[in-house]
Amino acid sequence: MSQAPPPRTRLLLADTPDAVGLARLHITNVLARWGVPPDSVETVKLLVSELATNAVRHPNRREQQRSSEADQHAAGTFEIMLDSDNDTIRLSVWDRDARPPVLQEVGVEASGGRGVFLVAAMSRRWGCYPANGRPGKVVWAEVSVCPEERRAESDWAEV
Template sequence: MESTTHPTQPAHEAEAPAREFDMCFTSTPRGARLARRLVSHRLHKWGHPYNTTANDTVTLLAAELTANAVRHGHVPGRDFHLRLTVDASADAGTGTGTGRPTRIRIEVTDTRTERLPALTAPTPDAEAGRGLHLVAALATRWGTTPRIAAPGKTVWAEINARPDR
């Protein structure tokens, strides 16, 4: 597992993904829940069915990242943005049959610049503070990048998965 503060190649400079889902959500628990459900639905449609490792993992990553955007990145009157991509060289939905791993990337952007995510050790009786530990454990890579056009940040995570058939 790798954590970085900046990706090797920023999302806006990366190859065009084979599949992309991009949407803004209200910065509320309801918005985070809807985002998580739509991520799972899109992955199902793209060849990673419900209740498979890839779908479950990315859905959990979406739940953690969107919950953090609502809880720690919320600015009144501002939404958060979610982007889900599947690598253009991947099998998912392309029918190439090459068996190469699919890179699935999730990005959640909020408008808070001063609150960067950090892995900290919660006390044993703490009721929160473990979400990024889940992200770090499940993701192949994860990190943050500053927003380019406005204040804020993007927290992203990637996994490598094979299409489940």
């Protein structure tokens, strides 16, 4: 007896300002088709927003410095990968910047810098590794999938 492979999707995007919204839309559509509960969908959307924003804001600076001035205005690319089994959604984002993400301490008044903190706080596990066979790195995060019915039953059992 053969088993179907786990659901998987990939999306290559240009690192342009509208890429983050397109990434969220893609994730929403895919996870709805996979039957993922809405709470988990919202968490994965938040994570993809943060990781895609980092990919757009922090392209490979060395590559940009080597290119001609005309090429500097051309968009680069990044890739979103989504895998699932019955209990976990794994979101991975490849970008061209080899520098690992850094958890920063940010003040209350800061207007940014909380992305990696949110990824760490909202995921079950997360990390990064060098991209294999291409420049940059892959940042990944895992989200537990707990169907609403099971979650409601477990909440009731704890009362």
